[in-house]
Amino acid sequence: LAASLWRGGLPSDAALESGLRAARCAPSESEQHLIYALAELVSLDEGARNAADGAFARRGVVRAKALPKAEPADAAVFAHYAAYEMPLSRVRPHVWLALHRGSERGALKLNVVLEDGGNGAAAAALGSVERSISVLGALPPGSKRATVLRKAAADCWSRLLSRSAATRHQKNALDGARAEAVQVFARNTAQLLRTPPAQLPPAAADGRCAVLGVDPGLAHGHKCAVVDARTGVMLESLTVRAVGGKGGDLQPVAESVEALRALIARHAVVLVAVGDGMGSELAQRAVSDAIRGTSALFTVVSEAGASAYSACALADAELATVGIGERGAVSLARRVLDPLAEFVKVPPSALGVGMYQKDLKEADLTEALHAAVEDSVAEVGVDANSASAALLAVVPGLSARLAALIRARVEGEGPLRSRAELLGIKGIGPKTYENCAGFLRISGARAAGGSLAVLPDEPLDATRVHPEAYATARAELRAVGADVRALASGQPLSAKHAAQLRARAKAKGAEEIALAELLCDPLLT
Numbered sequence: 001l002a003a004s005l006w007r008g009g010l011p012s013d014a015a016l017e018s019g020l021r022a023a024r025c026a027p028s029e030s031e032q033h034l035i036y037a038l039a040e041l042v043s044l045d046e047g048a049r050n051a052a053d054g055a056f057a058r059r060g061v062v063r064a065k066a067l068p069k070a071e072p073a074d075a076a077v078f079a080h081y082a083a084y085e086m087p088l089s090r091v092r093p094h095v096w097l098a099l100h101r102g103s104e105r106g107a108l109k110l111n112v113v114l115e116d117g118g119n120g121a122a123a124a125a126l127g128s129v130e131r132s133i134s135v136l137g138a139l140p141p142g143s144k145r146a147t148v149l150r151k152a153a154a155d156c157w158s159r160l161l162s163r164s165a166a167t168r169h170q171k172n173a174l175d176g177a178r179a180e181a182v183q184v185f186a187r188n189t190a191q192l193l194r195t196p197p198a199q200l201p202p203a204a205a206d207g208r209c210a211v212l213g214v215d216p217g218l219a220h221g222h223k224c225a226v227v228d229a230r231t232g233v234m235l236e237s238l239t240v241r242a243v244g245g246k247g248g249d250l251q252p253v254a255e256s257v258e259a260l261r262a263l264i265a266r267h268a269v270v271l272v273a274v275g276d277g278m279g280s281e282l283a284q285r286a287v288s289d290a291i292r293g294t295s296a297l298f299t300v301v302s303e304a305g306a307s308a309y310s311a312c313a314l315a316d317a318e319l320a321t322v323g324i325g326e327r328g329a330v331s332l333a334r335r336v337l338d339p340l341a342e343f344v345k346v347p348p349s350a351l352g353v354g355m356y357q358k359d360l361k362e363a364d365l366t367e368a369l370h371a372a373v374e375d376s377v378a379e380v381g382v383d384a385n386s387a388s389a390a391l392l393a394v395v396p397g398l399s400a401r402l403a404a405l406i407r408a409r410v411e412g413e414g415p416l417r418s419r420a421e422l423l424g425i426k427g428i429g430p431k432t433y434e435n436c437a438g439f440l441r442i443s444g445a446r447a448a449g450g451s452l453a454v455l456p457d458e459p460l461d462a463t464r465v466h467p468e469a470y471a472t473a474r475a476e477l478r479a480v481g482a483d484v485r486a487l488a489s490g491q492p493l494s495a496k497h498a499a500q501l502r503a504r505a506k507a508k509g510a511e512e513i514a515l516a517e518l519l520c521d522p523l524l525t
Contacts, residue, residue: 002037005145008135013144031148038152043160047132052157052165055125060088060169061115064099064108074107081108088112088169093177097356100174112166126157178360185354186368192353193376195339197383197443200229201270201295208268210235212260213333214287215306215326216279218242222286224260225322225329226267230415230443232334232341232386234319235267237326240286242279252286260290272298273332275306299336304353305346306331314345314390338386344373345390370394377439380521381464384422384440385415397435402427416442418457419467438466459487464518473519476501476512493520 001019003009010016023030042048066075066082075082081102086095102108114121130136130153139146200209209229214222225237240256263269272287274280280300287298309315310327319327334342348365349357357365377394384392384406392403405425410416419437422428428436442461458470465473477484480500482493493501498520505516 002034002041005034005148006038006041006135008138010145016145016148035148035152035155038149039156039160042129042133042153042156043164045132047134048129048153048156048161049165051128051132052125052161053168055114055121055128056088056112056165056169059115059121059124060166061113062086062088062091062099063111063113064102067106067109070105070107074102074105078102078105078107087115088173091173093180094355096173096177097181097359100177101356101359110170112170114162122157122162125162126154129153129157129161178364181355181357181360182364182368185348185351185357185360185365186372188353189343189348189351189369190372190375192351193340193343193372194380197338198271198299198336201297210267210269211333211337212264212267212269212272213329213331214272214274214283215303215329215332216242216275216277216283218279218282220325222256222279222283223326223329224263225326225333226263226269227330227333227337229270229337230385231410232337232388233411234322234330236263237322237329238263239326242282242286252282252289257286257289260286264290264294264296269296271336272296273301273336274298275303275328275332276300277303301332301335302352303328303332305343305350308347308350309345312345312347318388334386338383340373340376340380340382341387341391344369344394345388381439381441383443384419385410385443395436395439397432397439402432418442419461420458434468438464459484462487463521465515469515472512473515476504476515477519479504487519 001016001023004019005016010019020030020034023033025033062085064081064084066078070078078098078101081099084099091099099108099110103110114125130150133149133153136146136149136153139149200211210226211229213225213227215224216222219242221239221242223237223239226235227233228235238259240259241253242256243253264272272291274283274287284298284300291298306328309331310324315324315327319330322330331342331345343351347362348369349360349362351357351369354360354365373391373394377391378396382391382395387407389400389403389407392398392406393400395403398406402425405427406422409425416422419433419440419442422437422440423430423433441463442458460467460470460473463473474484477497480497482497482501486493492498501516501519502513505512
């Protein structure tokens, strides 16, 4: 009977009455059952659903209130939303994520309703639903059939449509907020991965150059690790006591300062990277005392994700003989040497560069991270001597197996002196070399006194210029009087030479313009 009325198959009210009398229930109940059946049909109608969605889009309101049984800590965190009300269209993505987290933790009750307590807005919404029912417009307004359909529309709105529309809007808004959060993460990650490596002070007279990472602590001391500045290989690690002094007067421990000073001298440390976590100020004071009178410098770096990396499977493989506590110090030291190579190892949700990352799908964050890594590798290249196997595997033309072989070659025999040495690694033939060479840098460094180091053998290996274009690059550099050897030590071209190169290229064509930009690489600054 409901299907027939919905399709317009009942020619008169008498036909409707006859159908109700034929039902296997009391006449008073048969009409109500008919209304329930029609309400289901209304809820499935696309026009009715669109009318309900439109009502919430125009006059929907998001309301949140604090729940009395919430944990005190959660109640304090979400106190800002304890009596929150905002038009649906004006709720920002980060607010949706905050409200959802509060609801998940039992601190907030979250609802999407129509404004004005649902009165005037609900009547308008019901009118839209009724107008969407095509058969209703063809019936006499006062007929029994029209009355039953209007009752069904009202029942459908109160029981089904209003709730489903509110749920859809909340879900869609939350999905949109999560998508926006992933985009924010992707943008911030791309910026983080493009952080230029630190320009290290001059190396020791014997060519040694190392970086010390200090992961601050209090009760468990400062975790310290020294890594080779060329390859990132860990040389030594130790833990020093953090706290001295009495009462509230915390002071660096004298023995710890001496231990740091000896460690710095033993490995020719030129830069100390101190984490910014708890105990950082005390660690900075200890390091400052330890490097006094030396040429070493110190800097503060973000600890975000260092602990997560320390406990992951990748760290187990890379630093199997190093304690979990000291792996974070290794990561901090490597971050100043090659941020791209190190941050790619950190679990995405621990990078700390987005909003509400732990509420997002790990797969979405991982996909965004991989895309950012691929874009960064294509744009800035990677240092073949300091890049991890995980990062090398992203380089076009290299597989995970070849990446592991390159890393094994660097760790076993020392840093590569030129791109051409890649051809000596089993599995890398001329074709593979042609595909990957332009993305792999061979960085150099300054020796004691600031003179140029011998690495790399080919100065242009420190740039993103492909070996096939070396002859043209040298000719252009000679034409403007630039010293190609300076590129090997990471020194940028002067502003004058860079301007001259770009001017010459602009007069020639697109290929020359691209080559000039590679020679004026901003990552060399």
